[in-house]
Amino acid sequence: MPRQRCCGLIDDAIVCQTFIPLGQSCLEEVNIKLEELEAIRLKDKVGLDQAECAASMGVSRATFQRILGSARSKIASALVEGRPIIIRGGHYLMKNRVFECVGCGHVWEAASCAAGGKYGYEISCPMCGSMKKMRLNNCHQERNI
Structure with a gap:
């Protein structure tokens, strides 16, 4: 294998x-x-x-x-x-990702999962705990994960 x-x-x-x-x-x-x-x-x-x-x-x-x-x-x-x-494409991760909470508007940076962070769907807002967020600079897509 x-x-x-x-x-x-x-x-x-x-x-x-x-x-x-x-x-x-x-x-x-x-x-x-x-x-x-x-x-x-x-x-x-x-x-x-x-x-x-x-x-x-x-x-x-x-x-x-x-x-x-x-x-x-x-x-x-x-x-x-x-x-x-x-x-385009490939097998990669963005080093740092910036999110904005849809609920409270808080903006924060999260490390990539390869650097010890979590995948985007697992990340909650550090201020209010909401899972509703959007990725800033949406051209930074993670692919083939």
Whole structure:
């Protein structure tokens, strides 16, 4: 039986989910997962070393290297072949989440379940105890949990 796959921790939501080469929208798209984009961001944009990147994402160095290699390979294919890049999905958790209570309006930040927090459906308002809340910045979705 295979091991359960690790969730990569993601710092923030992405700004743009689609890149399409000029005049090439009919080619098959390349799908990049959000944890792959986070690996590229940490290593190539922020400039962290592999150990720091792995720690930031909450995965082993070997897992980080596999995620990074997959992302770089997909991006290289898309650039060389002129294929559109779509960024979505994957197996990840947002590091911190911000909720607002529908009842009392209290706003609070909750850690991800990978960082010792609870899944969103288990979290109640720390002020009034209500389970009726909404996630702020609703583009920060958790997927494949």
